Amino acid sequence: MSADEKGDFISNNHQVQPIQNSLLPIQHNPNDALPSSSNPRRNPRNMQGLLKFLLETTKNEDGTHDSEFSPMDEERKEFLMNVFESMSVNIAEKLTESLKVISQAVNITQQDDPSDCENALEVLTDLVDEVDVANDFMKIGGLQACKPCLYSPHNGIRWRAAQLVGECAQNNPLFQHNAVQLTFLDDLIKLVDTDTDERVRVKALYAISTIMRGNEKAINFFHDIDACHTLMRALQSDSDRLKIKVAFLLSTAFSGDQFLKIQLQKMGFITLLVQLIMEALEGKKITSLEHLLGALISLSKDLPDALEDCRQPNLNFLNILDNIIQTYKDDSACLETVSYASSIKQMVYSYTDVINADR
Structure with missing residues (x-):
């Protein structure tokens, strides 16, 4: 941050630079009626509503013939002015x-x-x-x-x-x-x-x-290891929403920090993620499954000890991955999940490992 920016932030003279008027993003209600002779006029609540109003009022014009232009009457002018004022x-x-x-x-x-x-x-x-x-x-x-x-x-x-x-x-x-x-x-x-x-x-x-x-x-x-322990406890909570958020954080923010990845691996994050993936598969929690697989890819990539954790015999992870691929391979909504599972399988298990596991 530049000195000027720091000065702006720390200064007690909290003045906002002039900002141009803007439109508030207001959700459009599809049930809002358009003005008509039998229905009182209602101001459009956003740009889509205004466009719909303008299209409705000009629907009788035939583009193949010359249009008849006439000055806007005062009622319509006032109506449009009120619309723009209410939307800004x-x-x-x-x-x-x-x-x-x-x-x-x-x-x-x-x-x-x-x-x-x-x-x-x-x-x-x-x-x-x-x-x-x-x-x-x-x-x-x-x-x-x-x-x-x-x-x-x-x-x-x-x-x-x-x-x-x-x-x-x-x-x-x-x-x-x-x-x-x-x-x-x-x-x-x-x-x-x-x-x-x-x-x-x-x-x-x-x-x-x-x-x-x-x-x-x-x-x-x-x-700081205490902050990482907080993430681990959140992953072990009963909240699926919390697990998804932690998994997203692990897959996006931590993937480029090798020191942090090693620290998380030593804390047992890899083993925990594999266990959670198995639970998500059994519970058919497809959203959780996708994010947990994504987190595992990010933390395990280029980290041999993490790959070794995945290969722990008691986890039976190869069968879990195969199960995911077979279960969701024909589901168009789960393409990302299958892709993640396939990538992890290729990353974790070499050809020799797969042969030995099958035996």
């Missing part, structure tokens, strides 16, 4: 308003209604899907305001705050850097390890994944 929003204003609301999270007790703060977090999450907006949110103190939200007595605030951090960090090196500097990984890993709400733990893992992606300093955080 001042992002800087929304950021500031919502930030003020979530900044009060530290004062919200278990007995208080959390809905205002939850709604503000959702508004912010919708706005920060663009990197520039996420960075503007950070520059006006958004990261500092999110911290207390992660420790709120209301799980609805905690998981929404974790989700907001994850959205901001998505493909955003500047935000990732500052999240690491402000020790967000410590906060998030604690949520994964100790929170009683599954959704909070899943969203915390999501935020960790986006902060770590392509961020060497964030990956180094997991050189």
